[in-house]
Amino acid sequence: MQHSLKNIFPNFSHELIATIEENGSLQDFEAGTVLMRTGQYIKNTVLIIKGKIKIYREGEDGGEFLMYYLQPGQACAISMICTAKSEKSQIMAKVVEEVTVMMIPLQLMDKWMMEHRSWYEFVIETYRSRFEEVLEVVDNIAFRSMDERLEFYLKRHSDACGCSEVNLSHQEIATELNTSREVVSRLLKKMEQRGLVKLNRNQIELLK
Amino acid sequence: MQHSLKNIFPNFSHELIATIEENGSLQDFEAGTVLMRTGQYIKNTVLIIKGKIKIYREGEDGGEFLMYYLQPGQACAISMICTAKSEKSQIMAKVVEEVTVMMIPLQLMDKWMMEHRSWYEFVIETYRSRFEEVLEVVDNIAFRSMDERLEFYLKRHSDACGCSEVNLSHQEIATELNTSREVVSRLLKKMEQRGLVKLNRNQIELLK
C-alpha cells in the first residue's frame, strides 16, 4: 500500500487497519472537485489519506462560507454523524489540493464502533475536535470584526498549505468570508500599509 | 420516581433506565443558576429531566452569545464530547426555567456506550442534533442581517417557552445576539410598525 494507514492513523489497531483495507475503497480526486454537496444523501464515511479538503456551509443565496480544513489523518465528522439513518449532508466539501480518501460504507462505520476500540475513540475524537472547530467559527463571526477575521483566514490558509503565499483573488476570499470583495481589498491594503502582507496580482504574500 | 425516565427518554432500554437510576444523581437548580462555565472541567454528563437551559458561547470581552436551548429529553453534547479526557468546557450553561437534571459520572457515560445500544444511539443522536443546531447558528450570523436574526431569536424563544410573551429587556436580548440595545430597540419598533409584535415594558408580545 502506497500510503501506510498506520502512519496516517497511528492510533488505529492492526486489526482495524486490516479491516479498513479490506472493506474501504481508496479514491483520488483532483483539486476543485466537490466531494459532497449540501442536501445530498451520505453513503460513506470519508477518511483523508492525502491532500486537503475545505468544508463549507452554503447559504440560500449561493454563499460559500468556509468552516474548516480537513487534512490527512482526519475524517469528515458530518459523514460520521449522519450514521445509519443516511441523513442529508448539511455541508459542502471541496477538494483544494489533490486528495486520496478512504471511503467506508456507513453501516460498517456503525458496526466497527462496537468491535474496535480504536475506531470508537477516533470517532469520538473527531466529533469533539470538529465541534470545537465550529465553535471557534461561531466565535469569529459573532465576536470579531472583519479585519480580525481576514487575518485569521490568511493565517489558517498558510497553516494549511504550509506556505506564505495565498494564490486567491480577493473575490474568492470575500466569498469564503461571506463579505464583499471591496471590503477584502480595502482591508488587505490596510494590512499592506501595516507591513503584514505584500500584495501582488492573484497573490498575497504573508510577511509575518 | 417523580418524573418517569421512560417517558422523558422513550428510547432508553429498561436495563439502561435501571442503571441510570442506580448511578445517576438527580439535582434541582433554580432559574439563573450557571450550571457550567467556560473553561471549567467537566465531570458529569447532564441529562435534562425538567425545565430549560440555555447554552452560550462566551466572548473574551464578556459577551454571552446564545447558541441554543436544552429541554427535557435532551442532553448537553459538550458534556458528552469531553469524555474520559475530562476536557474543559467550551461553553456556558445557564438555567432559564427551574430544572431537574440527571448527573452521570463521565466514566460511566463511556462504559455504557459499549453496554447499552440505546445509550449509544442516544449519544450519537445528541451529537448529530447539536452539531446541526450549531450549523444553523453559523448560518444565522454568517448569512442573515440583524432584523432577521432578531425575528429568529424571538421565534425560538416562544417555541422554547411555549408562550407568545417574551419577558426580557432589550438589553438582555442585545447581549444574547451580541449587538447593542439601541439596535434591538429600533428593530423591535420597526417590527411593531409592521404589526409583528406589541411592545410593553419588559415584555414583547408576539402577534404572529
Place this chain on the structure above:
DNA sequence: ATTAGTTTGTGTTTTTGTCACATTGAGCGA
C-alpha cells in the same frame, strides 16, 4: 495590437453600531 474577461480600485449610499442624553414608568420609603 485589439478585445474580452477578470481583477483591483474608488467614490457614494446604506446599514449598523456608538455615544450622549432625554423620557418613561415602576417601586419604595417618608
Place this chain on the structure above:
DNA sequence: TCGCTCAATGTGACAAAAACACAAACTAAT
C-alpha cells in the same frame, strides 16, 4: 400620595463597516 431613585426605553448625531455602482488596470487569447 408625593417625590425619589433606578432600570428600561427612546432619540438624534455621529462613526464605522459594508454594499453598490462604476472605473481603471491587467491578462490572455486571437
